[in-house]
Amino acid sequence: MATITKISAQKRPGRYNIFLDGEYAFAVDEGVLVQFALAKGQELTPDQIARIQEQDNFRHAYNIAVNYLAHQLRTRHEIWAKLEEKEVPPAYIKQVAAELTEQGYLDDHAYRDSFVRTQMVTTENGPTIIERKLREKGISPELANREAITDIFTPAEQLATMAKLIAKQRNHYRRNSAREQERKIRQHLYTKGFAGDLITQAMDAADFTPDPEEEADALAAQGAKYWRRYASKGAAVQKRKTKQMLYQKGFDLGAIDTWIAEQETEDA
Template identity: 35%
Template sequence: MVLKKITRITVQQKNKNRYNIFLADEYAFSVDEAILIEFGLRKGLELDEAAINKIVQKEKLYQFYTQSINYLSYRMRTKKEVYDYLKKKEVEPEYIDEIIDRLTKEKLLDDREFAEAFVRTRINTSTKGPKVIAQELREKGVSAKIVADVLELYTTEKQFDKVYKIMEKKLRQSSKHAFRKRLEQIQVNLMQKGFSREIIQEVAVNFSDQKDADAEWEALVFQGEKLLRKYQNKFSGFELRNKLTEGLYRKGFSFDLIQRFIQESLEQE
């Protein structure tokens, strides 16, 4: 068994927490202070090849660990996110598993804690519903059981309140479209955001009778005049009336308003 003696240990100039190890007066490897202390590296200590390899491997593992700590310093992560991060850096799978186990034991990785914080943040800072949030958590590697548990934080009352505020805000905005059409489009958008049809429809009932008559008429006139310009050179009489009625009804306007517009518009010609 060949033994090599540590003849010199120097501190790196750019990083005072790292040390260069010299064996037989030749540079051999460098280690972090934590590894230096763990293995009791000092001048005069003799190392065989197996000990050197163990130190080098432990140093490599420690470097990957510290990189993971830095990755976690920006925000909370899931185990899958850390795994993917280390895999992208081409870290050996056995090292990744060991690092994730250590981070978990040190309470630096906790998928349930991450998921709870994630849901609370989404509730407070976004317009996303529970279905979209659940999908986001699954994509981050959070288990189905944890996802189901933490989504209970997004209570029915909170969902109702969120949907109500979104619907109210959008309906206050000026528009050249029929109220019914706008309400339908908002409901579709809310479903895409991840809210349930049941809650959306329950909220929509509160707005069904809040249509502004003047705004509705202005929107109809705007849409009606566009259709009139489109059809008046191609159709006349009953056919023109029929085209206007069909077009405006599809846009969500009431039959009574449509007939009023047709009567007023065609009488002016």
């Protein structure tokens, strides 16, 4: 048996050096010190020393995990990856995960719910994007699925989010034809992770009827760009290419012909 002859605090808070029979033996966490009631004059068997050091290894891993959790909620996968990064042996990682789960600090179900609500408030992402992000964080398919997400991010709330997105995108594409605006915005909603049936509902609720004045302004702005671009190609090519490009951009064919006729008159 060995006798504790000295216990001294390290510069690092919460760590203590243990001296046995006058020589430094090992260091322990404050929690381990209290758990085993270590004190000067106490005698320790080799088996006791082994248990103390094993518990200290666990406390070291546990403290890494708790510090990592202090900043925000984490998934079981993220905790496991963090401890592996710190070269914690798998046996201790499993023990830490079990302890944190029992204490309620590690709950992938609660994490999923919190993550979805945060995405709803801080982003414009739809369920498909949210599901992908959850999978990337290690949430299982059983928890990270469309049905579970839409129980939280309801269709009505998705439609409200899309209404805001549509308004923002319409302003962004205000120099485009109403038809082109509708096409680009519909595609944008798909890329944000919303489902096709809800996108159709959201688009139907928005009024994409062309405003004559806005459509004329957009046609003039787009037309002037192409008219200049093809000016060096000769009058026939300039007219044909400009008409082709404006038609592809969703403008009315009659309005295009009228605008081109005006340009030809001005150039004459």
